Amino acid sequence: MEWFRRAASRAAKRVVRAGARRLLLLLLPYLAPLVPFLLVFFLVSVLIAATYAAMTPQGAMTGVDPSPEDQKIQQRYIELCNKYNVKDTWLVSGESSPGNPWYPGRGEYQLGEMVDRYGNDIKLKLEWGTVHSTALFWAYTFGKSEIPDQIREKVAKDLHPYYYYKKSTVTVCGKDGCESYTVYLLVEAYTIQGHYQYHYEWVTETHGEGENAVTVTYERLKDTQQILANRWQRLEDYLKDFYQLKPGDDMALNRTMVWEAGLGFNAHKEWLEWLLNNYSIGSFTSSAMIPPELMPLFKEAEEKYGIPWWFLAAVAFKESSFNSQAENLETHCYGLMQVSPENWEHYAPILGFDPVMDKDNPRAQIMVGAYLLKNYLGNVNWEGDWKEQTLPGLTMYGGFIKMPFGKPYNSPEEWCRAEYASKIWQLADNFHNVSGAWPVPGYNRISSSFGWRIHPVYGTKKFHDGIDIPAPSGTPVFSASAGVVITAGPYGAYGNAVIVKDSQHLYLYGHLSSISVQVNQTVQPGQQVGAVGNTGVSTGPHLHFGVMDLAGNHWIDPLLVVQPQ
Known part of the structure; x- marks a missing residue:
């Protein structure tokens, strides 16, 4: 539970930072006479955060x-x-x-x-x-x-x-x-x-x-x-x-203090941090990891502004990890595309969106971001050397204009290439060229859909957290996504199972007769992970295929992510 301890410690730091930064800005003109008050405020903040942390395993910040x-x-x-x-x-x-x-x-x-x-x-x-x-x-x-x-x-x-x-x-x-x-x-x-x-x-x-x-x-x-x-x-x-x-x-x-303390920990962010630190972006990215509700919005923006959906998705992942409520606490840039408050207030109404009601609207965020990118990028030949052609525009969009002292680069564009553009290019390449795959090609029938059902074995109403795809025992099962194998072996009622994770989703392949991969192995879409079987709690040979959204740790309909082919 070391991750739990670290996360609780971060929660404590967040509540202190959020409250102290806000209060210091408000009281800066009166800072000198209020130093004793600020000290008390800081200590109370630490005490509150420590008490919260003490509610978590290993008593982060308290040693309790x-x-x-x-x-x-x-x-x-x-x-x-x-x-x-x-x-x-x-x-x-x-x-x-x-x-x-x-x-x-x-x-x-x-x-x-x-x-x-x-x-x-x-x-x-x-x-x-x-x-x-x-x-x-x-x-x-x-x-x-x-x-x-x-x-x-x-x-x-x-x-x-x-x-x-x-x-x-x-x-x-x-x-x-x-x-x-x-x-x-x-x-x-x-x-x-x-x-x-x-x-x-x-x-x-x-x-x-x-x-x-x-x-x-x-x-x-x-x-x-x-x-x-x-x-x-x-x-x-x-x-x-x-x-x-x-x-x-x-x-x-007051709301910020309560909310920041309540966040506590975020397992998805911990996983993403671990993934980025241990694997190259290319090893776990494919179009399957793009949240299904965002894909049609990226394609709509492509049609309107001429920027390929896969490039827009790469910018959104680099800027916000596909979080429509992501906010940079220093610049206050917000949303999927991290648009600045000034640009949002100006361009959202021009594009037909309400700056207040549409602030958390993913469609509005993508459209405004795509509009700004189009202005920065100009005319790009997306069939040619689009990477070098997009570098000046990404330098502008990413805010790499004025290089801070001490950076080991000769120009803003060189700085942007190293720390921003190169990562977007790799993501865009993978989103474009590495598509999600149907896990059992040639077998498209779904015998049990996602949602509530009467369990075929227990006879009780249970939530079915995936789809069942019947196929003969031994039929190859392929990975629907790129990702890292985190489970390969017996897994409760699912029998022999493989679980793969990318940065956004978890993919579960259950009831397998055999397994072809090992834990910590990276896989690509279309790579065999096992074979259809009848292990675990099952009434016949089939693949149970489940997809979990890691942002909320909840199962979603797999047909939102990959489709029968």
Whole structure:
């Protein structure tokens, strides 16, 4: 659990940095007479962060070993979040608009689960660390030596999300006919991170050629809007009342302190850091790792601005690791393409987007970023030596204009090439040339789709976290992505299994009869990882294929990532 200890330590540092930086900027003109106050503030921040850290294994910053009571408290927080995250999950008749939201109403009936096909509900769920940090600051505010359980429950209940879903279908047609299955799509989410509305469009995609062609018809995520002027308004209003703050208190500062402390740790960032430090980018990148909801947006921007989707995706990964809420705390550049506040305010309206409501809209972020890139890049021959042709534009876009003292480069462009452009070029090459692959070529039928079902062995309602592809035992199974093998062997109910991870997804291949790879081995799309089998809890030879989104640690429909061919 060394990663847990390091992550908790980082959480402590983040809360101190966030609060201290903000307060120092506000109080700079009065710094001298307030030095004693700032010292006290700093010590209190450290104390709060240390207390939070003490709730985690190995007592980061305190040297205190975790007690059974600490573990019980953490488990209690998790139980409360699990309870209240699904308290308001409503099926509704369709999409909403800023002027006609579903919240605070109720739908046709309560689903009792987070079921969005794209996993956007999971990304916005209430986490135990946020509940704990909110309750912890309450204890410090009112001088309490411990947090009563009724306060923990009150916070979880008061901060829980409201989700609204509509029903939809996915239809897959091939040479053996068509099969349809029901999915649920999140249309609105009212959370402490903002009030979001989601909009979709019907599309039909064809994969493969001739008699092996497969068509998939489904509702694709078109755009996302955050409809509050201040997306943190709900959390800030709650903290104001909960802590009995005065009108002159800085609500944004209080919210930042609570939120930063609550983040605690992020397993996905730890994995990405490890991956980048131990493998070259080219060894684990392929188009399969691009988040499925972003791929059509990159292609739309390509059509509009003439910049290939694979180049835009490479810039987005380098800038934000595909995080639409990534923010540079120094420059305040924001979103997938890390657009500066000044450029966003100026160009978003020109391109038809609302600077406030569309700030977290991936489509708006990509379009504005692509527009800026087009202006910087000029005319590029994408069939020729596009790398050298894009270097001047990337130097501008990446902010490599004025070289700091001490850099071992002769020019800004040389600096950009070494630290920025070369990485984008390698990513772009792989996104363009290394495509995702169907794991069992020639076998396109899906005998059990992603989502809730009656388990064929246990006879109970269970969530099926992947798709089942029937094929004869011994049929080769190929990696759908580039990545690193993290599991190769017996894996519970999945029997013999292989798990591969890239920077965005985990890919699980279950019920194998044999395994062809080893742990820590890198693989490429189309490389054999095993063979179809009937091991584990299985009723016949088939491949169980699952895909997990690492940003939220939740399973998503594999058909969003790779399609039958």
